[in-house]
Amino acid sequence: MSPSALARAPQKTHASGERTVVVYRVPTHDRRDAQKLISAGYDLIERRQGDDLFVMGGPSTASGLRRLGFSPTAVETMHKPLAHQPRAARTGGGVDDTYDGGYHTVDAHYAHLDQVAAQHPDMAKVVTYGKSWLKQNGRGGRDLKAICITKMKQGDCQLNPQAPKPRFFLMSQIHARELTTGEVSWRWIDTLTNDYGKDPDITALMDSTEMWVVPITNPDGVDIVAQGGDNPILQRKNADDSKGGSCDVNGQVGVDLNRNAGTHWGGEGTSTEPCSEIYLGPAADSEPENTALEGLFRQLYPAVRTGTGDSDPAPVTAKGLMISLHSDASMVLLPWEADHTIHTGNDAALRALAGRLGSLTGYQSGQAGEILYDASGGTDDWTYDKLGLASLTIEIGDSDGRNCSGFTPAFSCQDSYFWPKMKPALLYAAKQAAAPYRTTAKNH
Ligand SMILES: [Zn+2]
Structure with missing residues (x-):
């Protein structure tokens, strides 16, 4: 490098409170490479292109990857603030309280739920189902909130697994930094309540089915994200700092709620390091966000699997669907997400459902380990395992090259790109809640 080039080289300044975040493309040659990266502590983000995986880290991450034998190339560099004390950043705003160009804060989401229920008492009911980790520990924090949406009749929206109508459950932002997911839930809630009596498809769905939505599954995490304002903090986990509160630039505090559920807990795709992005927590279901959510699931769905073995099926007559x-990643994933070498007892139907949602969105579909990487202790494995509930994960992504990729795409992508793509998929999924296991590769 010539002296003048050296002078122009970007300085590695670490202004206090800021973190240089680099996304690396990492070609792999062996399917065990994903686990190798995870075991070495890298933040393997939810993206894959062919055999290329993607790692988020800092400027020094490349040399570490090379020492492991990989050949990373930097594809994106961002400057992100570090989280301050993990605390609830209450802004006190209403439904218009936003950050980063329009993304809704937790306050806005909760105000939205209350507003929808107040405007449509015949169609919506808000349920508080628990407390976040910070609230549980007397450090601020949040209630955990769900909304039930249907054209109300006697017995609807009750916390009773024997409900008159089948139930479609949608949850988002269990990983706080995945901002698009909460915005999709917001639009789903509005579409259902605004278009009843106008759109025949929505009207029929609202008359026949209960739609449950948890827009912010991890509110403490989303509060940290929103602290960054127009430069969101990329917090993925909750705010539980009891196993380590100082992770500096190399990680984040918190438990990965999508690795903490009590199903195949401690398996592939998890880390026991508290600062890791995939830290599984000190015990299965250690986190209040998960125990509360699982309690809600148990109040909404009967346990119908015929046994507890990995291949024991739910009966074909079972109702209900969870996403x-x-x-x-631009993918539709089905259980078992923990281990792609084992299949559920409802594999054909779940695969058909995922495939249909894949064709509606243009996404790939399969078990996580077949197309992304194995990941244990996730929500959809738990709901299928413990309840026999037909359960899927949709990895919303920019599969069409619309400049809408990443965790914090331009807010305009939400209305222009993601919602038009997701609406038909959610409508299809909600309709299948009546008999999800009757889905075959042909009958759609
Ligand atoms: Zn995620």
Whole structure:
């Protein structure tokens, strides 16, 4: 490098409170490479292109990857603030309280739920189902909130697994930094309540089915994200700092709620390092966000699997469907997400459902380990394992090259690109809640 080039080289300044974030493309040659990266502590983000995986880290991450035998190339560099004390950043705003160009804060989401229920008492009911980790520990934090949406009749929206109508459950932002997912839930709630009596498809769905939505599954995490304002903090996990509160630039505090559920806990795709992005927590279901959510699931769905073995099926007559939204791999994933070498007892139907949602979105579909990487202790594995509930993950992504990729795409992508793509998929999924296991590769 010539002296003048050296002078122009970007300085590695670490202004206090800021972190240089680099996304690396990492070609792999062996399917065990994903686990190798995870075991070495790298933040393997939810993205894959062919045999290329993607790691998020800092400027020094490349040399570490090379020492492991990989050949990373930097594809994106960002300057992101570090989280301050993990605390609830209450802004006190209403439905218009936003950050980063329009993304809704937790306050806005919760105000939105209350507003929808107040405007449509015949169609919506808000349920508080628990407390976040910070609230549980008396450090601020949040209630955990769900909304039930249907054209109300006697017995609807009750916390009773024997409900008159089948139930479609949608959840988002269990990984706080996956901002698109909460915005999709917001639009789903508005579409259902605004278009009843106008759109025949929505009207029929609202008359026949209960739609449950948890827009912000991890509110403490989303509060940290929103602290960054127009430069969101990329917090993925919750705010539980009991196993280590100082992770500096090399990681984040918190437990990965999508690795903490009590199903195949501690398996592939998890880390026991508290600062790792995939830290599984000190015990299965250690986190209040998960125990509360699982309690809600148990109040909404009967346990119908015929046994507890990995291949024991739910009966073909079972009702109900659950989708957890993530970003941004452009994939539809089905259980078992923990281990792609084992299949559920409802594999054909779940695969057909995922395939249909894949064709509606243009996304790939399969078990996580077949197309992304194995990941244990996730929500959809738990709901299928413990309840026999038909469960899927949709990794919302920019599969069409619309400049809408990443965790924090331009807010305009939400209305122009993601919602038009996701609406038909959610409508299809909600309709299948009546008999998800009757889905075959042909009958759609
Ligand atoms: Zn995620």
